[in-house]
Amino acid sequence: MNIKKRCNEVGCRELIERRETYCEKHKGVVDKRYNDYRNKYDREYISFYRSPSWRKKRKEALRRDNWICKDCEQAGLYQIAEEVHHIIEVKDDWKKRLDIDNLVSLCKLCHNKRHNR
Template identity: 45%
Template sequence: MPLKPLRICATPSCPSLTRSRYCNEHKTQQQEETKHYNKHSRNKTITSFYKSTEWKRTRELVLLRDNRLCQRCLREHRFTPADMVHHIVEVKQDWSKRLDLSNLESLCNACHNKVHGDRGKPVK
């Protein structure tokens, strides 16, 4: 199997070439930042909710209801497969709406990133 092509490290202003997202120096730094965020900033209640059986079942119901199509793309007459289910009112804003089907919509990754302003990894 051929090697991945070299590309510039994803850290701004780092000229190092790498076959992964970050060069070795910044990969370690990124891992430490992620570890710190997970330990001190991530909401453990919300994280465990997204791993729960009730969320997985509700998520599947929404995807089936929406025919596994991105609802925002569909409004623009484009047929794009949905990658995730989005909370219109976020879970951290209103915990009681976390499983409310009317508060959930199927979205593609691109639309989900637009909704959240490309703030990082999408929440499934």
């Protein structure tokens, strides 16, 4: 059985796959609003995620976790990790942004769950 849910955009009644967040119509619009906000108000944060040091540390964390989502693995599932999550967020402790022990590999769905998206 293929379970569907509604798009998360307020007022949208489009049915989408359970693992998705927004329908095709709203996916780009919501991403743009979110990124516009971050780019406007938090330039240091954005430049960090574009830096070579972050890209290197991100790849190191993914290799350490064998490209497996750690939340899914705890549930007995094996999902490819596409994201690297800061356990203590960068905004809360800037000094831990490149600490390998503060990073965990997650799939997109689990990463979004951790951020309540």
